[in-house]
Amino acid sequence: MRRMFACLIVLGVSIGFLSACKRPAARKIVIGSKFFTEQVVLAELLAQHIEARTGIAVERKTNLGGTLLIHKAMLAGNLDLYVEYTGTALTAVLGEAPKESSQATYQRVKEQYALRFGLDVTEPLGFENTFAMVVRGDDSEKLHLKNMSDIAVVAPKWRAAVGYEFLERPDGFKGWSEAYGLKFAETPRVMDLGLLYRALTQHRADIVAGNSTDGLIEALHLVLLNDDKHYFPPYDAVPIVRHAALEKLPELRAALTELAGKISAEEMRRMNAAVDADQRDVKEVVREFRAAKEL
16 A cells, blocks of 8 residues: 555656646746836836737836846846846947947947847837936026036036946046036035935035936926037937847737837926826826827
């Protein structure tokens, strides 16, 4: 009896093992984002659209950190998809000099990401999010500040505040201040991105490095200075997906293609403002956008 019972156990385990081998691989991807509102909104947009169009299950991992951390997670296979900006990919990840043309930047990033990393750079979403040097509205009016070159006169008395990534990046603070010949009163303060505009409105800083599509710029009556020397490269928003994920789930490509050119800078700004200024839920904001676009 004991021998028969043992044989039955072995047989049951074997059948279970064989059944498991025959099960299809899970239809699931992991979408990530950097640590700021726009990235969380875009990750949710990708997730909702993919779920609706393909039935693929999506795990969301948002607010993970900066560019290089997200890039490493992609290479390690911990993430399958996220949204990057072409100028960031070119300078911060590939370590190459900026290019003036949006198309040239996109093509170089697409080529090198495929060749070096096994990552597919899909079609741009339709908007650019460049670094924004932002000042208080009353300072802009009183001191006649419209362009970045206008602040050279006041910079020696001013305090700057930036995110850690902008301070360290090759297309960041050092190169920008040198290009415009700027000398500030002190070393720039490094803050979380979410605190920069509060520091500006509370007069703890006089100029901050934000993003051109930030919703709080208009809501807080701040002014984005024009990059009149064209220091910053193009920063077109593009989904980046692992080749392995596309091979496993080929319908992903068509779903991502449907989002190409669908978001204008103003639409992105409004979604960011809805989350940051109006304190609305990200999922709800994205659902409304998708409905308006009939996605």
